[in-house]
Amino acid sequence: MAIAADSVTETKTSSVTGFDVQRIREDFPVLRQTVNGKPLVYLDNAASSQVPQVVIDRGSIYLEDEHSNIHRGVHYLSQKATTAYEGAREKVKRFINARDVKECIFVRGATEGINLVMHGYGRKFIGEGDEIIISAMEHHANIVPWQMLCEEKGAKLRVIPMNDAGELILDEYDTLLNERTRFVALSHVSNALGTINPVKQMIDQAHKYGVPVLIDGAQSAPHMPIDVQDLDCDFFAFSGHKMFAPTGSGVIYGKADFLERMNPFQGGGDMIKSVTFEKTTYADLPNKFEAGTPAIASQIGLGASIDYLSAINRVRAAAHEHELMRYATEKLTAIEGVRIIGTAKEKASVLSFVIDEIHPHDIGTILDQEGIAVRAGHHCAQPVMQRFKVPATARASFAFYNTKEEVDVLAETIKRVIDIFS
Numbered sequence: 001m002a003i004a005a006d007s008v009t010e011t012k013t014s015s016v017t018g019f020d021v022q023r024i025r026e027d028f029p030v031l032r033q034t035v036n037g038k039p040l041v042y043l044d045n046a047a048s049s050q051v052p053q054v055v056i057d058r059g060s061i062y063l064e065d066e067h068s069n070i071h072r073g074v075h076y077l078s079q080k081a082t083t084a085y086e087g088a089r090e091k092v093k094r095f096i097n098a099r100d101v102k103e104c105i106f107v108r109g110a111t112e113g114i115n116l117v118m119h120g121y122g123r124k125f126i127g128e129g130d131e132i133i134i135s136a137m138e139h140h141a142n143i144v145p146w147q148m149l150c151e152e153k154g155a156k157l158r159v160i161p162m163n164d165a166g167e168l169i170l171d172e173y174d175t176l177l178n179e180r181t182r183f184v185a186l187s188h189v190s191n192a193l194g195t196i197n198p199v200k201q202m203i204d205q206a207h208k209y210g211v212p213v214l215i216d217g218a219q220s221a222p223h224m225p226i227d228v229q230d231l232d233c234d235f236f237a238f239s240g241h242k243m244f245a246p247t248g249s250g251v252i253y254g255k256a257d258f259l260e261r262m263n264p265f266q267g268g269g270d271m272i273k274s275v276t277f278e279k280t281t282y283a284d285l286p287n288k289f290e291a292g293t294p295a296i297a298s299q300i301g302l303g304a305s306i307d308y309l310s311a312i313n314r315v316r317a318a319a320h321e322h323e324l325m326r327y328a329t330e331k332l333t334a335i336e337g338v339r340i341i342g343t344a345k346e347k348a349s350v351l352s353f354v355i356d357e358i359h360p361h362d363i364g365t366i367l368d369q370e371g372i373a374v375r376a377g378h379h380c381a382q383p384v385m386q387r388f389k390v391p392a393t394a395r396a397s398f399a400f401y402n403t404k405e406e407v408d409v410l411a412e413t414i415k416r417v418i419d420i421f422s
């Protein structure tokens with residue numbers, strides 16, 4: 001793939017946010033590509049974000065100098081790998097402000113994290129007639145595991161509805177919470193609509209009933225500071241590949257007292273204290289939940305991405321993303337025939353849209369021909385599509401390395417899509 005020196009034309013630090021996007025883009029080698037002869041415009045960050053050179057380099061260092069299995073070895077390389085892996089856990093702890101590293105369990109991503117809680121907590125503590133509350137805008141990763149649990153236990157899934165803007169109706173949430181509620185699982189930011197949910201307040205409401213809350217932070221962790229103590233959530237799940245780290249990395253945070261009482265998720269090596277044919281005793285946290293050889297290189301990469309995020313000005317990066325969203329919303333809204341799906345007051349980095357009479361897959365395909373990567377489909381949120389009576393949407397999702405000029409290219413190409421189909 002050719003490298004296009006002119007792939008980024010925005011040269012000045014944004015006068016609105018003071019964020020030097022041009023400088024930041026230099027950190028991400030993949031953005032220098034051309035696609036179909038055009039500069040790559042990468043707007044699929046909600047699916048997977050790109051990886052900065054320092055994170056790539058950290059993975060190489062592990063593979064070149066440290067590659068070895070962790071925890072079980074007394075030899076030099078194993079100790080080096082263990083130090084790097086546990087160092088990444090320390091970084092995660094600081095990144096989300098957990099009380100203790102033992103509350104940060106490494107998993108493959110948000111999906112595995114939510115499944116871990118469903119198996120470890122749900123199957124032990126939720127039974128027949130109990131109720132689990134989720135919201136109408138959940139990703140399938142935060143629907144299907146709870147449905148499976150309900151089916152197995154005879155529990156009931158209750159769903160907080162949303163309004164036409166894609167905002168949860170909090171009065172309805174209040175009505176759903178009752179003495180049968182045993183668990184609440186909510187997305188922080190919707191991947192299909194971009195809505196930022198008022199989760200702190202919603203956690204508070206659930207706690208009044210003594211109900212634990214899991215926050216699916218897959219779409220919030222890359223875009224905003226996360227403080228699990230301030231939120232007071234009982235569990236928080238996120239994926240590394242959506243926050244500038246390799247696939248296979250991710251975290252489920254859990255309050256220690258919950259994790260201690262839960263059943264392990266998987267059985268195997270590294271999660272035990274002792275094994276006989278009669279009885280196994282489990283390792284202390286966090287190892288109890290990390291059976292087998294984990295994705296060592298990827299989790300070390302997650303640690304490096306956290307270092308990277310700590311080194312850039314995250315406040316300015318967030319302001320830049322916010323400005324991109326404002327600008328893109330204004331631009332797309334001005335195009336006749338384009339309808340934005342999800343118009344909540346509080347949104348982060350996701351712009352879903354449909355165009356009259358044109359299937360989102362056709363939109364995505366034509367945009368790709370012009371080097372623009374967006375996602376077209378149901379975004380693993382089919383109930384959201386049903387709620388808005390659309391089969392699918394096209395979704396542009398932003399990261400701090402995107403530019404207003406890329407938004408201009410998107411808007412102009414959408415106009416061409418409409419011309420082609422008219």
Ligand SMILES: Cc1ncc(COP(=O)(O)O)c(C=O)c1O
Nearest residue numbers: 109110111139141191216218239
């Ligand atoms: C809100 C949300 N939750 C969960 C997931 C699942 O993440 P992963 O596939 O990394 O496990 C996603 C992925 O798109 C998501 O957007």
